[in-house]
Amino acid sequence: MAVGRRRTEWRHTMAENSRIAGFRNMTVDERRAAIADATELEAESFAQMDATAFAPEAAADLSENVIGVFSLPLGTATNFTINGTDVLVPMATEEASVIAAASNAARMARPQGGFSTSSTRPVMQAQIQLINVADPHAARTRILERQAEIIDLANAQDPKLVEVGGGVTGLEVRLVEARSETYLLVHLLVDVRDAMGANAVNTMAEAVSGTVAGIAEGEALLRILTNKADRRLARARAVFDRELLGGEEVIDNILRAFELAAADPYRAATHNKGIMNGVSAVVLATGNDTRAVEAGAHSHAVVDGRYTCLSRFEKNAAGDLVGTLEMPMPVGLVGGATKVHPAARAALQIAEVSTAQELAEIIVATGLAQNLAALRVLATEGVQRGHMSLHAKNLAASAGATADESAIIVARLIEEKTFRFDRVQALLTELRSGGAR
Template sequence: MSVTDRRAALTDATGCGAELFAQVDASAFDAEAAADLSENVFGVFSLPLGAATNFTINGTDVLVPMATEEASVIAAASNAARMARPQGGFSTSSTRPLMQAQIQLINIADPHAARTRILERQSEIIDLANAVDPKLVEVGGGVTDLEVRLVEARSTTYVLVHLLVDVRDAMGANAVNTMAEAVSSAVAAIAEGDALLRILTNKADRRLARARAVFDKELLGGEEVVDNILHAYELAAADPYRAATHNKGIMNGVSAVVLATGNDTRAVEAGAHSHAVVDGRYSSLSRFEKNAAGDLVGTLEMPMPVGLVGGATKVHPAARAGLRIAEVTTAQDLGEIIVAVGLAQNLAALRVLATEGVQRGHMSLHAKNLAASVGASAEEAEIIVDRLIEEKAFRFDRAESLLAELRSGGAR
């Protein structure tokens, strides 16, 4: 489809009109508007914004906005989602949207006793924190619990107070940071020490989203392909060198949706990679098995600190458009969609690796980027792409020489 036709298809599917597409055009977010989000702004950096198709999530068809410059990501996610459709698509679930703030207490003479003193006054501390954000409490959020940990460091024992905060439909960083700062003096006085760090942790292991899907063995390519995918997964589960790339494949999809909806890619990535460490060893975030029918079953559980309110989700016009395309109503809905995309992206990568190898499909799409980067017209690009694929020469200098040959009448 042309871009115009794609916009028409999105309008038919979601009911969004022309005003939505005006939001995603680069001119809709100029440098003056961007200056409110960052510092020393002199321009705006744009990325391709596409929609992943074929996703059925909890029985509902979903179009998923994805912002990415990497060739094949959106196509791969859409293809994997197609393979899950015969078995009902993706089933998802999630925990409450709990984020944690840490208060680091130093200069504590009796850390074990200090921990007990803090826990004795737990209700008082929780009430003090919740008084900082009555609106959050009014909508059902706020501090739900308090935990105290002792961390043995090189030179001393730190007392760490964790505030567990239900942040509702926000990502939550500002809310939990404000609460931590508000109660830190009182907590330090109870512990008979001093408060130092007062900030959220991005190890958001109390805010998890899960996705599960059954991928049809015949659509995958048969029993041998299923077995090869399992071998690829098992290597990622056992070897941190492979796991790093395996999980990067998951994040190709996850980060693209997080970015397209105006959320914090760095927070989600930090939470994901910390969650991949189990008993001190970095491993696969996802799990794959074969069911009794011989189909491939994939599951993915990971932290998902995303929101629908605050930050760029409300300010950036393309982020607002992305949320409308996804038709989500809560942050938990959005988190579950993102994890489903991560699982689809992971399966797509494993299937390619277990069959034809990554270069064939990925580099074919990369050839289009090469043709564009050397300044080829649409007609010239078609010829250059065919030649690059035929020669398996996916290099800028070869694309450049082919364009020169075309314009001199030598290449056909």
């Protein structure tokens, strides 16, 4: 893919149609069969999603002091068309409304072609902090004079990465005025290809730190990547159909909600959390680092010293709503849980991505869909109606209600506007005695 340009074609093996009718009403086995039909996924792949597929012994290789395995529901968002190709999006989350909302927003984007995405090269940065430098301005110049030597030394640490087209692409030197002294910060810009890249850039930073410290005539202290991954951006754009959204008034209210998020950091924090509901669910499902992605996202939301919203919404000439989202997306397909965790491997098979950039673009498209869905709810019925109906369903399940009993109980709770566990227990007792209908 050309750097910074929209992808013109995706893998032809991706889902033939992500618009699976009645998907939410199917059983788990029926959903698996539908996904298998759409993606040609093997039956063995679904077995990898079961809780028992990831044994504590295997988990011990990923973490410390392991005593068990903690599971989250793994679902699939439907209706996504990205760059002209239908995609099924794996999402790991305990909140049912997240997947439903993303799927619904993706449906509203389909009439206008779905989501268009693009991304930059997968460049991560390592920082080397130099201390006790007597002449920081001159030291900066000395380091830049010898940058070719430093880059060669860094690339020698990972010849395989260089062989596949990655490696250090540049070097920058910054002066940071701190309380006690002026620190010299050397940034290695590393194309990490299909990895998240933390191990690669950290190794390079440590390997060259002695050389750059010697050139600066100072000492190297910190040698680690920065999670402000602003050289590794992914972008998504979509036009959401005016009629499917609910008309002009709904669009105008969505724009007012966006304007508040753009102007007020208190609202922006919740606005961006809505984006991350979708983003983190896909990042987690594919075995990537949710903490790194969230750190990069929220740091990217600070513009000129003020925290603001990551997405933008406008009305186009036809009166439809246009949404755009650009954010750092440091995710990979190799290393860590993406290769070790069986459910993460299965999730990547569902998404059918072949590069880390494709995965990044799918994730950002999902974040934009999630954001639009949340704004639409806030601009119309309010967030509590949907949340409380889902809460009622969870309460019924906690009380041991069957699917048929749950449907009756949820309807009663919504009618009564009472969402308490003791009321659920009373309704369940009444129902089983033949009273509640």
